[in-house]
Amino acid sequence: MKRLLITNIKELLQVERTPRARVLGADMAHIDTVKNAYLLVEGDRIAAFGSMEQLASLQADEVVDASGRMVLPTFCDSHTHMVYAGSREIEYIDKIRGLSYEQIAERGGGILNSAMRLQQTSEEQLYEEAMLRLQQMMAFGTGAVEIKSGYGMTVEAELKMLRVIRRMRETSPLTIKATLLGAHGIPMEYRGRQEAFVDLVVNDMIPRAAGEGLADYVDVFCDRGFFTVEDTERMLEVGAKYGLRAKIHANEIARSGGIQVAVRYNALSCDHLEYTGPDEIAALKGAETMPTVLPGAAFFLGMPCAPVRDMMDAGLGVALASDYNPGSSPSGNMQLILSFASVNYRMLPEEAINATTLNSGYAMGVSHELGSIAVGKRANFFITIPMPSYEYLPYAYGENKVQTVFIGGQRVVG
Numbered sequence: 001m002k003r004l005l006i007t008n009i010k011e012l013l014q015v016e017r018t019p020r021a022r023v024l025g026a027d028m029a030h031i032d033t034v035k036n037a038y039l040l041v042e043g044d045r046i047a048a049f050g051s052m053e054q055l056a057s058l059q060a061d062e063v064v065d066a067s068g069r070m071v072l073p074t075f076c077d078s079h080t081h082m083v084y085a086g087s088r089e090i091e092y093i094d095k096i097r098g099l100s101y102e103q104i105a106e107r108g109g110g111i112l113n114s115a116m117r118l119q120q121t122s123e124e125q126l127y128e129e130a131m132l133r134l135q136q137m138m139a140f141g142t143g144a145v146e147i148k149s150g151y152g153m154t155v156e157a158e159l160k161m162l163r164v165i166r167r168m169r170e171t172s173p174l175t176i177k178a179t180l181l182g183a184h185g186i187p188m189e190y191r192g193r194q195e196a197f198v199d200l201v202v203n204d205m206i207p208r209a210a211g212e213g214l215a216d217y218v219d220v221f222c223d224r225g226f227f228t229v230e231d232t233e234r235m236l237e238v239g240a241k242y243g244l245r246a247k248i249h250a251n252e253i254a255r256s257g258g259i260q261v262a263v264r265y266n267a268l269s270c271d272h273l274e275y276t277g278p279d280e281i282a283a284l285k286g287a288e289t290m291p292t293v294l295p296g297a298a299f300f301l302g303m304p305c306a307p308v309r310d311m312m313d314a315g316l317g318v319a320l321a322s323d324y325n326p327g328s329s330p331s332g333n334m335q336l337i338l339s340f341a342s343v344n345y346r347m348l349p350e351e352a353i354n355a356t357t358l359n360s361g362y363a364m365g366v367s368h369e370l371g372s373i374a375v376g377k378r379a380n381f382f383i384t385i386p387m388p389s390y391e392y393l394p395y396a397y398g399e400n401k402v403q404t405v406f407i408g409g410q411r412v413v414g
């Protein structure tokens with residue numbers, strides 16, 4: 001088995017002696033680190049770590065000197081729509097001119113625009129475009145990605161998206177989870193009778209996606225102007241019957257009841273949450289559902305920030321993800337998410353690191369394998385450029401501070 005040794009690490013971040021599934025409340029303000037550290041990898045697993053003084057021997061197949069640099073577990077990006085066709089920069093200009101996200105959606109733009117393009121694009125081309133994006137995300141330090149369907153709108157096109165995700169999973173070293181988001185928008189022909197579209201999702205999409213083993217999770221855009229709580233209940237119920245746990249879009253546009261329905265169905269996560277008050281926070285207390293905030297979408301659409309401080313003060317964990325998609329967040333750069341978290345949400349660097357590694361790992365069902373530096377976990381980590389302290393990570397926004405990326409112990413970037 002190949003032994004890889006990283007030496008002289010200025011600071012090794014997010015280490016765990018006793019691995020946790022997620023980090024809650026006040027604990028989010030803390031990460032364990034080792035200064036002047038080493039990290040030993042055997043095959044695709046983390047075998048040992050500690051301070052350089054405790055390192056017994058330098059025997060390894062490959063030794064990498066990380067003097068002056070930080071080492072972190074790779075980011076887990078638990079919410080993306082990064083399989084899509086084309087881009088939507090013209091709608092973005094309409095937004096600058098004053099149209100809202102809802103107004104663009106009402107006139108058939110937004111998600112329906114992406115759906116039309118996706119239906120006309122071959123599986124091969126979707127795969128090629130998405131793999132380029134994935135490569136870029138990896139270069140910014142991401143090691144695990146959840147990817148949603150949802151630009152299909154028909155059974156066939158949704159299955160096509162999910163097959164693209166399956167092929168990405170088979171050909172990329174990254175850990176990838178697939179989510180069926182059949183109910184992302186309401187197709188024009190179903191306007192005014194959206195229960196009929198929900199029928200299609202529960203009778204065809206969910207059974208076929210689950211039957212072909214193409215989805216790990218089921219998602220619904222539960223919000224004002226999109227799917228109601230009742231629609232959502234129907235879909236989550238059928239999803240559960242087929243073994244698909246929920247991860248839902250909720251409360252991006254209004255206090256829609258989406259958070260409560262997520263908790264009732266024991267969703268793994270509920271995401272967006274710009275419109276969250278005390279009732280929603282109370283519903284999340286003690287639940288297994290991870291509140292997940294998407295700072296890129298809030299930034300890009302000029303939305304209010306989700307109340308992450310209130311959530312953490314109430315003892316909840318919080319996860320952060322990119323929401324990478326052509327309409328509300330055309331970037332999968334998780335380093336930018338760290339900076340948005342500190343500037344716009346006033347999250348401390350430690351809170352933002354917990355939210356983008358362990359908690360986002362939990363929110364996509366991989367925190368037992370990823371999200372921290374712990375013996376036995378998969379060796380997905382990155383080495384930064386030289387930097388004075390780890391606080392520099394959210395501070396120096398805009399530049400790529402990741403120099404070398406290892407996935408499963410293999411160097412994939414740098």
Ligand code: NIG
Pocket residue numbers: 081110111114221249252297323325326327328329
């Ligand atoms: O998470 N909110 C719903 N869905 C996406 C937006 C997708 C799009 O506009 O294409 C989101 O922001």
Ligand code: FE
Pocket residue numbers: 079080081249323
């Ligand atoms: Fe989303």
